[in-house]
Amino acid sequence: MTVEAGYRVVIGLETHVQLNTASKMFCRTSAAYASAPPNTLVCPVCLGMPGVLPVINAAAVDFTIMTGLALHSEIPPHAKFDRKNYAYPDLMKWYQISQYDLPLCVGGWLEIAANGETRRIRITRVHLEEDTAKLTHVVGDDGQPASLIDVNRSGVPLMEIVTEPDITNAEEAMAYGLKLRNILRWLGVSTANMQDGALRIDANVSVWPIGAEVGNTKVEVKNMNSFRALGQALDYEIERQIGLLERGERLEQETRGWDESDARTVSQRTKEYAHDYRYFPEPDLPPLEITRERVQRLTKRMPELPDAVRQRLVEELGVASADADELIEDRDLAAYTLDVIERHAGPAAEVVTWVLQDVRRLLNARELKSADIPISAASMAELLALRAKGDLSSTMAGTVLEEMFATRKPLEEIVAARGRQISDSDALAEIAREVMAANPQAVADYHAGKDRAVQFLMGQVMRRTRGQANPGKVTELLRAELSRDRGA
Amino acid sequence: MIDREQVVHVAALARLALSEAEIDRMQADLQQILQAFEALNALDVSDVSPTAQVIPLATVERLDETEAPLSRDDVMRNAPRVERDQIRVPAVLPEE
Numbered sequence: 001m002t003v004e005a006g007y008r009v010v011i012g013l014e015t016h017v018q019l020n021t022a023s024k025m026f027c028r029t030s031a032a033y034a035s036a037p038p039n040t041l042v043c044p045v046c047l048g049m050p051g052v053l054p055v056i057n058a059a060a061v062d063f064t065i066m067t068g069l070a071l072h073s074e075i076p077p078h079a080k081f082d083r084k085n086y087a088y089p090d091l092m093k094w095y096q097i098s099q100y101d102l103p104l105c106v107g108g109w110l111e112i113a114a115n116g117e118t119r120r121i122r123i124t125r126v127h128l129e130e131d132t133a134k135l136t137h138v139v140g141d142d143g144q145p146a147s148l149i150d151v152n153r154s155g156v157p158l159m160e161i162v163t164e165p166d167i168t169n170a171e172e173a174m175a176y177g178l179k180l181r182n183i184l185r186w187l188g189v190s191t192a193n194m195q196d197g198a199l200r201i202d203a204n205v206s207v208w209p210i211g212a213e214v215g216n217t218k219v220e221v222k223n224m225n226s227f228r229a230l231g232q233a234l235d236y237e238i239e240r241q242i243g244l245l246e247r248g249e250r251l252e253q254e255t256r257g258w259d260e261s262d263a264r265t266v267s268q269r270t271k272e273y274a275h276d277y278r279y280f281p282e283p284d285l286p287p288l289e290i291t292r293e294r295v296q297r298l299t300k301r302m303p304e305l306p307d308a309v310r311q312r313l314v315e316e317l318g319v320a321s322a323d324a325d326e327l328i329e330d331r332d333l334a335a336y337t338l339d340v341i342e343r344h345a346g347p348a349a350e351v352v353t354w355v356l357q358d359v360r361r362l363l364n365a366r367e368l369k370s371a372d373i374p375i376s377a378a379s380m381a382e383l384l385a386l387r388a389k390g391d392l393s394s395t396m397a398g399t400v401l402e403e404m405f406a407t408r409k410p411l412e413e414i415v416a417a418r419g420r421q422i423s424d425s426d427a428l429a430e431i432a433r434e435v436m437a438a439n440p441q442a443v444a445d446y447h448a449g450k451d452r453a454v455q456f457l458m459g460q461v462m463r464r465t466r467g468q469a470n471p472g473k474v475t476e477l478l479r480a481e482l483s484r485d486r487g488a
Numbered sequence: 489m490i491d492r493e494q495v496v497h498v499a500a501l502a503r504l505a506l507s508e509a510e511i512d513r514m515q516a517d518l519q520q521i522l523q524a525f526e527a528l529n530a531l532d533v534s535d536v537s538p539t540a541q542v543i544p545l546a547t548v549e550r551l552d553e554t555e556a557p558l559s560r561d562d563v564m565r566n567a568p569r570v571e572r573d574q575i576r577v578p579a580v581l582p583e584e
Contacts, residue, residue, distance in 0.1 A: 021552045028555040038573045042563045043555075059552035080540055087503040089577045094502075137579060141571055145579035148572060151563065276501060281540035289546045 007242050008215070010206050011173055011234065012124075012165040015180060016158055017190045018131060018198040019063045024155035025130040026054030026097065033152035034196060046155030048092030053284050056081075060157035061104065061288065063189035064128045065298050067159060068105025070183050070305055071123045075295050079104045080287040081128075084277045089147060090132040092154050100279040103127035104290070110163075110183075111307070114175040121176050122164040131156040159189075165204065170234035174227050177201050182306050186331045194226055201230055207241040207251070217251040221265055223258045233258040237265050309334060317341065317348035326356060332370035333360070336377060343381035346388045354384060358398055362405045375404050379411045391420040393471060423470040425477065428461070431469070432477045435460045436485065446482055454478055490518050 024031045027045035045052045065075055082100035108123035133154040140146035161180065167173050181199055184192040192199040202222045208215025221237050224230040236258075241251055256265035304312075306328040313324040327334045337355045341348045359380075363370060375383075383404075387397040396418070403414050422428060435457055436443050446453040454475065461474050495515045499506045506514065557563075560573065569576040 023552050023554045028550070028553060029557045030554045037560075039560050039563045039575075041557050042560075043557050047558070047563060056549045057552050058549035061549065085501075087501065089580055135580070136574070140576060146571070147577050147580050148574035149577060150574050276497075278501075283541070286541055286543055286545040286548050288549075 006210055007207055007245070008210050009168050009238050010165040010215075011167040011169075012204045013161075013163045013167060013173060013176060014202045014204070015161045015177070016131075016200040016202075017067075017161065017184060017192065019060050019157040019159055020188075020190050020198075021057055021059045021063070021157050023057055025057050025060055025128070025157040026155055029155065031156045033156060036152055038150040039152060041152045042154070046092065047151055048094075048154075054097060054282075056285060056288070057157060060128060060159075061290075062298055062301075063157075063187070064104045064126060064159050065290070065295065066187050066302060067161070067184065067189060068108065068126045069295075069299055069302060070187055071105070071108040071110055071126065071161070073105035073108035073123060073126055075104065075290055076102065076106055077290055077292075078102055078287060079290060081282040081285045082279045083282050084129075084279055086277055088132075089149055090135045090154075092133060092151060096129060096132065097282055097285070098129035098160075098279075099127035102287075104288075110176060110179060112172060112175040112179055114172040115169070119166070119172070121166045121172070124162040124164050126159060126161045129158050129160060130154070131158040165206065169238070170231040173201075173203060173234055174231045177227055177230060182329065182331075186303055186306050188303070197225070200225075203230070203234060203237075205234065205237050205241065207238060207245065209245060215251070217253050219251065219253065220255045221258060222255060222268075225260075229258055229260060232263060233265060236263065240265065306331075306334075309338070313348065313352070319349050319352045323349070323352045323356060327352060330370050336370065336373055339377035340380045340384070343378055344384050346384065350388075351381075351384060358401055362402060366405060374408050375401075375411075379404070383411055386415065386420075390423050390470060391415075393421050393468075395471075396421055396467065419466070419468050421470050422465055422468050423473055425473065428469055428473055429477050429481065431461055431464055432457075432474065432481045435464065436478075436481060443482065443485060447486055454482070490515060490522060 018031075021031055023029060024046055027043050029043045029046055030036075030041050033041050045054060068075055079099065080102045081097050083095040084098045084100070085095045087094050103125045105123075105126035107125070109120040110123060111118060111120050113119075131153050134150045134152070136148045136150070138146055138148055163176070167176060177199075181192045181194075184190045184199070190198055194200070201224060202220060203224075204218045204220050206215045206218050219237065219241065221233050224233050237256065244251055252267075255268045257268050258264075259266050310321075310324045310328045313319040313327065314321050319327075327337060333355065337351060340355070341351045344351050359373065362368075363373065368374075373380075383392070383397060383400060386392045387394060392400060392415070400411070400414050400418065403409070403418075404411065407414070439457060439460060442453045442456050446457075457478055458471070458474055461469050461478070462471070492511060492515060495511050495518060496506075498518075499511070499514070564570050564573075564575065567575040
């Protein structure tokens, strides 16, 4: 969108990410709540019973540090948890264990590309907390409005990533969100699916006239459950605030929810003292000392991240940059492709095109995930080698690939049954002569200047060889035989 | 000194409906509690490092392993009202 001239827009994003640990943040109950019936993944700790003691899940701390490392954050040696107090039925204890002044990761940045330019969005902090129970607002059995609580989600590890107010429009916010999601997936710390609530992006939006004092009225926008909604909500909110200022009205500091059906943000009349959380150090949890050894161990555990892979594909392996961009959007497909590239003697670009086109078409047709390609990287490299050697034409290789997907038979078996491409010149020349003898009309057409007659003869050769003739060779030989025929 | 307004504010945060008499009583009680803590301000702590925890432990963590949860019947045992296998409470406005 185009923002009306004369206004400054700054946006900061707060992203909540559910970590995909096996157990919850402070208890051993399974965190895999998504498909569980209500209130079946609950223990005294996540139910907030009196007298229970939380114990920190080391994997959640590791995942948060790894995320910080990917975002170039500093990992301070001291961290602690704090209690954030507020009274709401989704919070079983009436406080949430979170991190206030000593988060696990401090500072950092994420580089994004939007509106044709590359920018660094500064990261303020990454901290760890626990998710809340899920509330559903319904009409109860007695016809009265009621809220229902499912405690399964309570205590699921939740990581919060906060940016500086460096974002200036909806496109940048979406670019940031998409890039962050991809990194989280490459790290394997979260499914980062927005529609399941594993990735939730809230925005703080401030608008003020250029030249006026820096605006300090922040409007928090929530409830966007897709990237499309994020973009639309920010566009709407920027327009709304500019509209108010144009009419000489005051902006109000408030929280607004995105209403998908009405395509607008709606004020959420929240509790008056929303930000009076009275944080204090969590007395049930000793502080965390993050040793340098631990940070080093986690640094070693970090996979190569999408930006680095992209750079390697383009600069070292000569892959087209649009193809590299497409490939790194899919971690599993990229990993598989890199594995094949390593085993393939030919150019990497050949492998990438093959995977993005032929392999992905079959994955889509069979509704398979990229992680479930039924062909080993070694077999795939062999198939590409057969094609490169000319033992298989491109068409034949495609057919073999399709059969491998369908039957899961080994490559050798399929190639043995189907036969290899015939590239032997003597054998092909003989077939070419036979076809010419059987089709005198086509030969006459060719001599009369109808070049298309070659296509017909070519088709006849392919038929006789059940598609196994090397098409390039056949064209070449046909033309040679035809001109010799004219000379005769 | 804690004033009446602060008592009402804290009560509102805790979702407590206090009567006028209760507000008076709470103001007096809270005042006493705060005075007790005021005594700490008299101490010289210039050579004490900032302390968030008095237990001499750090980095107590556990492995990411699961164990069986409670049965749903047990989870619901203290619920004031159960509906559709969930805890039913008076309607609250969608908030967070």
